[in-house]
Amino acid sequence: MSDVSDRASSDPAGAGDSASAVALALAVMALGAFVAFDTFTGLTGPGYAQVGPGVFPLIVGAALLLAGLGLLVHSMRGQWRVAWVERDPSADASSAPLRNSVLVAAALTLNVMLFEPLGFIAASAVLFACVSAAFGSRRFVLDALLGIAFAAAIYFVFVHGLGLHLPAGDLWEGVPWRR
Amino acid sequence: MEALTPLLHGFGIAFTPINLLWALVGVTLGTAVGVLPGIGPALTVAMLLPATGKLDPVGAFIMFGGIYYGAMYGSSTTSILLNTPGENSSVVTAIDGHQMAKNGRGAAALATAAIGSFVAGTLATFALALFAPVVVTFALQFGPADYFALMLLAFTTVTAVLGSSMLRGLVSLLLGLAIGLVGIDMQTGQARLTLGLPQLLDGIPVVILAVGLFAVGEALFVVSRASRASETIIPVRGRVWMTKEEWRRSWKPWLRGAAIGFPFGTLPAGGAEIPTFLSYAVEKKLSKHPEEFGKGAIEGVAGPEATNNSAVTGVLVPLLTLGLPTSATAAIMLVAFQQYGLQPGPLLFARNPDLVWGLIASLYIGNVMLLVLNLPLAGLWVRLLAIPQPWLYGGILVLASLGVYSLHGSVFDLGILYVAGALGYAMRCADIPIAPAIIGLILGPLAEQQFRRAVAISQGDLTVFLTRPISATILAVAVAALLVPWFIRWRQSRTLAPAR
Numbered sequence: 185m186s187d188v189s190d191r192a193s194s195d196p197a198g199a200g201d202s203a204s205a206v207a208l209a210l211a212v213m214a215l216g217a218f219v220a221f222d223t224f225t226g227l228t229g230p231g232y233a234q235v236g237p238g239v240f241p242l243i244v245g246a247a248l249l250l251a252g253l254g255l256l257v258h259s260m261r262g263q264w265r266v267a268w269v270e271r272d273p274s275a276d277a278s279s280a281p282l283r284n285s286v287l288v289a290a291a292l293t294l295n296v297m298l299f300e301p302l303g304f305i306a307a308s309a310v311l312f313a314c315v316s317a318a319f320g321s322r323r324f325v326l327d328a329l330l331g332i333a334f335a336a337a338i339y340f341v342f343v344h345g346l347g348l349h350l351p352a353g354d355l356w357e358g359v360p361w362r363r
Numbered sequence: 364m365e366a367l368t369p370l371l372h373g374f375g376i377a378f379t380p381i382n383l384l385w386a387l388v389g390v391t392l393g394t395a396v397g398v399l400p401g402i403g404p405a406l407t408v409a410m411l412l413p414a415t416g417k418l419d420p421v422g423a424f425i426m427f428g429g430i431y432y433g434a435m436y437g438s439s440t441t442s443i444l445l446n447t448p449g450e451n452s453s454v455v456t457a458i459d460g461h462q463m464a465k466n467g468r469g470a471a472a473l474a475t476a477a478i479g480s481f482v483a484g485t486l487a488t489f490a491l492a493l494f495a496p497v498v499v500t501f502a503l504q505f506g507p508a509d510y511f512a513l514m515l516l517a518f519t520t521v522t523a524v525l526g527s528s529m530l531r532g533l534v535s536l537l538l539g540l541a542i543g544l545v546g547i548d549m550q551t552g553q554a555r556l557t558l559g560l561p562q563l564l565d566g567i568p569v570v571i572l573a574v575g576l577f578a579v580g581e582a583l584f585v586v587s588r589a590s591r592a593s594e595t596i597i598p599v600r601g602r603v604w605m606t607k608e609e610w611r612r613s614w615k616p617w618l619r620g621a622a623i624g625f626p627f628g629t630l631p632a633g634g635a636e637i638p639t640f641l642s643y644a645v646e647k648k649l650s651k652h653p654e655e656f657g658k659g660a661i662e663g664v665a666g667p668e669a670t671n672n673s674a675v676t677g678v679l680v681p682l683l684t685l686g687l688p689t690s691a692t693a694a695i696m697l698v699a700f701q702q703y704g705l706q707p708g709p710l711l712f713a714r715n716p717d718l719v720w721g722l723i724a725s726l727y728i729g730n731v732m733l734l735v736l737n738l739p740l741a742g743l744w745v746r747l748l749a750i751p752q753p754w755l756y757g758g759i760l761v762l763a764s765l766g767v768y769s770l771h772g773s774v775f776d777l778g779i780l781y782v783a784g785a786l787g788y789a790m791r792c793a794d795i796p797i798a799p800a801i802i803g804l805i806l807g808p809l810a811e812q813q814f815r816r817a818v819a820i821s822q823g824d825l826t827v828f829l830t831r832p833i834s835a836t837i838l839a840v841a842v843a844a845l846l847v848p849w850f851i852r853w854r855q856s857r858t859l860a861p862a863r
Binding site: 204205208212215216218219222223235236237240241244245247248251252254255258264266267268269270281282284285287288289291292293295296299300304308311312313315316317318319320321327330331334335338342346348349350 | 414528530531533534537538540541544548550551553555556579582583585586587588751752753754756757758760761762764765768769772774777778781784785789792793794807811814815818819
């Protein structure tokens with residue numbers, strides 16, 4: 185046990201930490217409890233079918249609870265860890281995995297919010313440029329232009345070629361090039 | 364050989380210009396995604412599903428099949444020239460293949476991989492054409508109880524075999540099963556686990572979850588790892604063909620690989636990954652020069668590469684005859700069948716012979732195409748890796764979002780996609796395998812349906828699963844599948860313990 189925790193503290197790149205593993209194990213158990221509990225509320229009996237709609241959720245929920253318990257034991261014994269980010273010890277300060285992860289997550293959240301108001305082309309260009317930046321590209325303007333070209337090409341093929349619907353963007357109402 | 368008559372019929376369908384074109388599109392796309400790490404065949408098929416909804420199913424499946432085994436070819440190329448396997452099924456190939464490339468025998472390694480894949484793929488397709496009808500006759504006797512037992516077997520083997528820990532495999536499977544429960548219960552029309560959101564009443568589509576877990580999860584994971592050192596590509600020097608000695612050392616591993624891969628593919632054990640390790644071990648054991656392994660033994664490339672192609676074809680046996688997916692890609696293909704309103708299983712052979720036999724015949728044709736695409740053009744494929752990583756992942760996320768949005772035209776689905784991506788990221792960080800979740804998600808609702816149907820037929824008698832001989836046998840195998848690896852690990856840990 186002590187041997188394992190020593191290794192974790194002496195190695196900054198590390199194979200992850202046990203605290204996150206404990207948290208994840210608890211999350212799995214909570215999910216199991218929710219799935220199992222959900223079946224007690226508002227579902228009717230089986231009727232002629234013999235096995236009602238609550239049976240499988242109960243089994244899956246209970247199994248998740250038990251499996252989460254197993255994970256908890258593993259994480260407390262230090263047999264299982266979770267590494268959210270991994271730093272390269274030899275790399276310079278500019279490699280900041282945590283910041284990059286947050287940037288990708290933010291870009292995705294932004295995409296959900298902008299997809300319909302800005303339209304597919306503009307929203308995708310923002311997504312493309314932000315993700316490129318997170319992956320280490322330093323040419324933001326070039327990335328954005330490429331994103332616009334890429335998304336515009338897809339838009340044209342999908343909307344005019346395949347006849348599928350993609351949002352043009354409410355903000356551009358009245359702009360002549362809109363379909 | 365009257366058994367081959369339907370296959371000839373299939374060739375008639377596969378040889379139409381439009382289907383040849385689909386096969387070509389499929390194998391080309393497959394090779395490309397096989398070369399690129401981070402994008403696999405399962406993800407590619409999942410992302411194509413929304414766009415192929417209005418296509419002729421025969422053409423679509425010929426393309427999906429091409430993507431699946433094309434990825435096996437493409438992956439070997441990067442394993443050999445870059446030591447970066449594009450897929451898990453080529454991890455073993457990298458060991459000796461990359462050494463061969465370093466020794467200046469890269470062209471020979473690519474050749475033995477491609478020809479071996481061709482030989483094994485062709486033999487396995489032949490075996491598929493012979494065995495599938497036999498399994499179909501057998502499967503016609505299956506009742507709901509037997510199908511439930513079969514799915515339980517798939518659950519246990521997928522859990523026990525995939526990933527480094529059985530417990531984490533189980534967690535992944537259960538996550539998939541839990542997500543599969545979301546939505547309206549098909550038998551009673553009651554909403555389950557919907558959190559009161561009307562958008563969740565129809566359940567969470569497998570495609571969205573798969574794209575989220577694979578594409579978005581992978582992007583989030585890769586960006587969180589700092590060590591993204593670029594490997595140097597070893598150029599293929601000259602046009603040096605395999606030497607006579609290399610041919611002599613290759614042909615037996617090809618045949619053995621074909622023989623190992625096919626049966627493993629048919630088992631619910633996650634597809635092509637495990638048999639390649641087995642093939643490598645077998646070749647090392649049988650070789651007269653075991654000391655060469657790890658330093659560029661051609662058998663170590665020829666065997667596993669033949670194996671993974673053969674296994675992919677084997678995967679189609681349970682998928683087509685029983686509707687039972689044994690790998691993540693097969694699970695997505697099952698979704699594709701459902702999208703077209705088709706139910707894979709014994710009746711598929713009677714109702715859609717054009718689709719089944721056209722697909723099987725196209726595997727032959729695709730293998731020929733892949734040989735042509737991969738042998739002379741290997742160097743060209745590797746250039747795909749010159750796409751800068753920022754643009755590659757930017758493009759993947761834009762395409763993933765596009766595919767999921769165009770499924771129902773709903774921004775809510777985009778939200779689900781990214782939440783699934785966060786889940787996929789967490790699972791990767793925690794070393795929880797992804798494939799069991801996908802298989803649980805697709806098979807869970809089917810298993811529940813069969814279970815309830817079986818118990819309804821038996822009027823509440825749960826022993827029906829043990830009294831029917833077919834289901835009892837399958838359940839016994841399932842228990843064995845759980846206990847055997849556990850027993851082996853227990854013995855290994857006992858023998859290894861003093862050494863630590």
